[in-house]
Amino acid sequence: MRILIVGGSGFLGRELARQCSLGGHEVAATYLTRPGEIAGVEWLPLDVRRREDVEVLVGAFRPEVVINAAYRQADWTTTAIGAVNVALAVSMVGGRLVHVSSDAVFSGAAIRYDETCLPDPISPYGAAKAAAETAVSAVVPAAVIARTSLIIGDGDSPHEVLVHALATGRAGGVLFTDDVRCPVHVRDLAAALLELAAAEYRGVHHVAGADAVSRYELGVLIARRDGLDADHHLPSGRRADTKLPGPLDVRLDCAMTQRRLHTELRGARQFLGDG
Secondary structure (H helix, E strand, O other), rough: OEEEEEEEHHHHHHHHHHHHHHHEEEEEEOOOOOOOOOOOOEEEOOOOHHHHHHHHHHHHHOOOEEEEEEEEEOOOHHHHHHHHHHHHHHHHHHOOEEEEEEEEHOOOOEEEEEOOOOOOOOOOOOOOOOOOOHHOOOOOHOOOEEEEEEEEOOOHHHHHHHHHHHHHHOOOOOOEEOOOEEEEEHHHHHHHHHHHOOOOOOOEEEEEOOOEEHHHHHHHHHHHHHHHHHHHHHOOEEEHHHHOOOOOEEOOHHHHHHHHOOOOOHHHHHOOOOO
16 A cells, blocks of 8 residues: 555654555655654655645655644644644545544543543643544544554653653652553554554544553553562652643543454553563
C-alpha cells in the first residue's frame, strides 16, 4: 500500500513508519521540526495547521491510506483543526483515513467505556480530541477513529522516561495512584492501526491494552523491568488532591475491536513482564 503517516516523527508515528517500511509498503511520514531516521521512508515537512499545505502534500503523494497521529496536548489548532485539515485533504483525493484519538475524550464518570459511548470531555485536550472525532466522522464517514490510551515502548516513551527520572532523583513529582488507564505497547498499537487501515471497517474502535493500571502501578512495572528500585525511590500521590484538569479513571473496553484484529492488545502486566 501507499501510506502517509501524518505526525510520523512522534513516538507512535515512528513505530508506524518502521512497521510500514518492514512490511514493504511505500511510505511517507510528515514531521514538523525534525525528520526521522527510518530507512525506506520519505520524510516530508508539514504543519497540519496550514490547510493549503496539507492539501498540497496529500494531493501530491496521493496515498491509499492516511494515518493521522499528529497532536499537541496544549494546542487546539494542531489537535482539532489539524485533524479537520487532514480529513478534508483525504476527502479530495480518496483513500482510507485512520484517525488516532484518545481516551481523554471521556470524563471518567462511567469508568468503563466501549465504542458506543459518546465523548464527554472535561479537559481542553479531551475537548480538542472530541471535536476532531466529530469533524473527521462528518468529512470522511468511512474513516476509522481509533481511541487509545497511554502508549508504552521499550524504554523510550515519555512515561518511561519520566519513571526513570523520578526513580533516579533526576526529576521531582509523583506518579498518581488514582489515575487509571489501559496502557498499550506501541508495537501492538501500530500493528492494530495498520490492520484497521487494510480492512473495510469504519467508525470508532478502541485500541488499548487489556489491563487497567494506575500511573503509579505502571511506573512500578516499568521500574522493575528496568532494574530500578521502585519500592524506595518511586514517589506516589493522588491526582484528586491536585487541580490538574482531566479524568481520573478511564478504562477503554476493546472487546469489539479485539475480535476484529489478529494483533493481540496485550496488557501492561504482560508486556512489562509481570503476567
